[in-house]
Amino acid sequence: AQKITQTQPGMFVQEKEAVTLDCTYDTSDPSYGLFWYKQPSSGEMIFLIYQGSYDQQNATEGRYSLNFQKARKSANLVISASQLGDSAMYFCAMREAYLSGSARQLTFGSGTQLTVLP
Amino acid sequence: DAGITQSPRYKITETGRQVTLMCHQTWSHSYMFWYRQDLGHGLRLIYYSAAADITDKGEVPDGYVVSRSKTENFPLTLESATRSQTSVYFCASSPGQGVSYEQYFGPGTRLTVT
Numbered sequence: 001a002q003k004i005t006q007t008q009p010g011m012f013v014q015e016k017e018a019v020t021l022d023c024t025y026d027t028s029d030p031s032y033g034l035f036w037y038k039q040p041s042s043g044e045m046i047f048l049i050y051q052g053s054y055d056q057q058n059a060t061e062g063r064y065s066l067n068f069q070k071a072r073k074s075a076n077l078v079i080s081a082s083q084l085g086d087s088a089m090y091f092c093a094m095r096e097a098y099l100s101g102s103a104r105q106l107t108f109g110s111g112t113q114l115t116v117l118p
Numbered sequence: 119d120a121g122i123t124q125s126p127r128y129k130i131t132e133t134g135r136q137v138t139l140m141c142h143q144t145w146s147h148s149y150m151f152w153y154r155q156d157l158g159h160g161l162r163l164i165y166y167s168a169a170a171d172i173t174d175k176g177e178v179p180d181g182y183v184v185s186r187s188k189t190e191n192f193p194l195t196l197e198s199a200t201r202s203q204t205s206v207y208f209c210a211s212s213p214g215q216g217v218s219y220e221q222y223f224g225p226g227t228r229l230t231v232t
């Protein structure tokens with residue numbers, strides 16, 4: 001089973017509107033972290049936001065917020081007031097405390113290509 | 119400059135050749151990782167290292183070799199390149215082992231095997 005599922009290969013949003021990028025995850029590890037990264041066309045991976053499995057509140061970083069629904073195993077990224085510069089590929093990723101062994105690697109979803117329209 | 123760098127940024131090589139991708143970080147992070155990025159797969163872990171002289175396989179290690187004699191360097195070698203290894207390769211580092219530690223990514227190396 002996929003550990004991280006991003007069901008939206010591509011999305012469009014009008015400039016200044018909010019957009020939600022979906023991410024569902026699958027783990028039985030009691031402790032894990034969820035990350036969102038942005039990859040613009042230039043190719044670099046840019047960290048956006050982090051949510052811990054034990055965090056009581058949803059994470060926020062500027063225009064980014066994470067809608068964390070633990071029971072549903074979803075960690076959707078919300079971008080408010082979209083800007084043209086938000087056009088990029090967005091990846092959801094998870095890091096497990098115990099089940100990933102000593103690697104503690106990030107497991108990535110396949111990404112969502114967001115295009116912001118003027 | 120501080121940070122994590124990769125070289126070369128672009129490489130074209132022929133099937134069967136050996137090629138080494140370099141990764142250097144200036145933060146003295148203990149953990150370093152190599153990922154490959156292919157369409158439809160996101161990033162997949164090739165190898166990782168918890169410290170100098172400690173390395174282990176990730177999800178897709180076949181055809182790759184790593185070493186880590188110094189904390190700051192983590193080269194990835196394709197011993198005999200194949201077309202299926204055409205990909206974008208990312209090196210990453212992390213200061214700790216906890217789930218909350220962010221991984222810092224290098225700019226990537228685009229490798230084409232002809």
